[in-house]
Amino acid sequence: MPVVRSVSLTGISAPSITRIGHSIWSYASRSGSAPIARIVPAAAKNATATGITPAAVAPIATHQRLGAARQGLGHAVAVDARMLGHVRHAFDRGVTHFDLANNYGPPNGSAELNFGRVLKEDFADLRQEIVISSKAGWDMWPGPYGQGGGSRKYLLASLDQSLERMGLDYVDIFYFHRYDPDTPLEETIGALDRIVRSGRALYAGISSYDLKQTERAAAIARDLGTPLLIHQPRYNMLDRWIEDGLIDTCEQEGMGIICFSPLAQGILTDKYLRGVPAQSRAGMGAVSLRPEQINDATRAAVAALNEVAKDRDQTLAQMALSWILRESRITSVLVGASSVPQLDSDIDALGATPFTDDERVRIESVLADHIF
Numbered sequence: 001m002p003v004v005r006s007v008s009l010t011g012i013s014a015p016s017i018t019r020i021g022h023s024i025w026s027y028a029s030r031s032g033s034a035p036i037a038r039i040v041p042a043a044a045k046n047a048t049a050t051g052i053t054p055a056a057v058a059p060i061a062t063h064q065r066l067g068a069a070r071q072g073l074g075h076a077v078a079v080d081a082r083m084l085g086h087v088r089h090a091f092d093r094g095v096t097h098f099d100l101a102n103n104y105g106p107p108n109g110s111a112e113l114n115f116g117r118v119l120k121e122d123f124a125d126l127r128q129e130i131v132i133s134s135k136a137g138w139d140m141w142p143g144p145y146g147q148g149g150g151s152r153k154y155l156l157a158s159l160d161q162s163l164e165r166m167g168l169d170y171v172d173i174f175y176f177h178r179y180d181p182d183t184p185l186e187e188t189i190g191a192l193d194r195i196v197r198s199g200r201a202l203y204a205g206i207s208s209y210d211l212k213q214t215e216r217a218a219a220i221a222r223d224l225g226t227p228l229l230i231h232q233p234r235y236n237m238l239d240r241w242i243e244d245g246l247i248d249t250c251e252q253e254g255m256g257i258i259c260f261s262p263l264a265q266g267i268l269t270d271k272y273l274r275g276v277p278a279q280s281r282a283g284m285g286a287v288s289l290r291p292e293q294i295n296d297a298t299r300a301a302v303a304a305l306n307e308v309a310k311d312r313d314q315t316l317a318q319m320a321l322s323w324i325l326r327e328s329r330i331t332s333v334l335v336g337a338s339s340v341p342q343l344d345s346d347i348d349a350l351g352a353t354p355f356t357d358d359e360r361v362r363i364e365s366v367l368a369d370h371i372f
Helices: 081-092 110-122 124-129 152-166 185-197 211-224 246-253 296-311 316-324 340-351 357-367
Strands: 018-020 024-026 036-041 058-060 063-070 097-099 131-136 171-176 201-207 230-232 256-259 332-336
Touching (some): 081 340, 152 185, 171 185, 211 246, 246 256, 316 332
Parallel strands (some): 097 131, 131 171, 230 256, 256 332
Antiparallel strands (some): 018 024, 036 332, 058 063
8 A cells, every 4th residue: 555645634623644564544633733644545535624623635646645633622512514614625625534632622522522513413424434533641520530640540431431422432543642650651551452452442642752751652562462553742843852763763663653733833834923913822821832932033933934935835834744744754744724724725735845955954054053
C-alpha cells in the first residue's frame, strides 16, 4: 500500500491518517485546531469532521491526503446546521479521522456528546469509514477518582463514559493524554493494554511524553503485546523539541507521530504581525498564549517567515503546515479550523511544492536564534 503525505485538521473533530509499520493506518483529530496527516490510497473513502474537530483530505496525484480538524463544540446542546455543514464539507474533502478527548468542551464531555449526536444524525452508516480517537488524563469529574492521572481505575472509567457519550462500542485509538509522574508507568500502560484487549479501543497511543518516558512506555507496551501505535506531541517551527531524539525513537518503535499546535497557538499566522488583537487568544488572556510571548523578536521572526511564504505563494499558516510535513517521519498534523474557508486553506497546504534548498536556508536562518 503506497504512502503519501497528508494534512489533518482539528476543530469540531477531524481525523488524520497514520501508517504504522507496513499495514496499519490510523486517523486522528481534535477540537479547537486542525491536524495534518499522511496520505491514503486514492480508493479510500473521504472522511468527515465533527463537533470538536474536523479533518480533511486533498487529492495528490493518484492518492488522497488525509487530514483532521477540530472545532470546539463547547456548550452546544443540539447539532446546528452550521456545525453539520462543516462536518459534511470536511467529509466531502476526504476527512476520515476524528480526534477527541474526554475533557474537550467546555464543559468537559460536551465535545464527545455533540460528536456522538452528529455521528448518529448524519453519519450513522459510516462508522467503518472513519477513525475516531479519544483521550483521558486530565481532570474530568469531581471526586477522588476523577481528577485525572494514569491510574487503571480512572482510565477505564473515563473511556467507558466517553463511549457512552458518543454512542459507540469502541474507539479506533485511545491515548493517555499526558505523562503522570504519580502513577507507575507500568499501571498506565497496563491499563492501555487492558483497554485494547477488552475491545474498547483498537489501538493505543500516548501524548506529550518526552524521549525517556516514550522509550519506557514503548518497552512496557511491547512486552505486554500491545505496542503503542502513535505519539501526539507538540511541534511547530518555533517549538522543535521532538527533533532531539523523539522522532528517531518513534521511528525505531514503529510509532506514528501526529503533531498538535502546528501554528503555535496562532503565532504562525498573520494574526499577530501588527500587534495583539483584543479578540485574539493572546488578547483575551488565554493560559496557553500570553501577550508577552508575542514580543518584538517574535513578530520580526514571523514577519520574515511570512515573506518566505509569500514567495512560495502560500499563507504563513500553510507554509507552517508544509514545513512540519517536510519531515517524512511525521504522520500527521492537527490544525484547527473555525470556518469552511479556513478548513479549505489548511487542506490546500497539501498541494504545495517541496521546499527548495534556498527556502530551507532562509527559514533556518530566521529560526536559528528564536526560542519560543
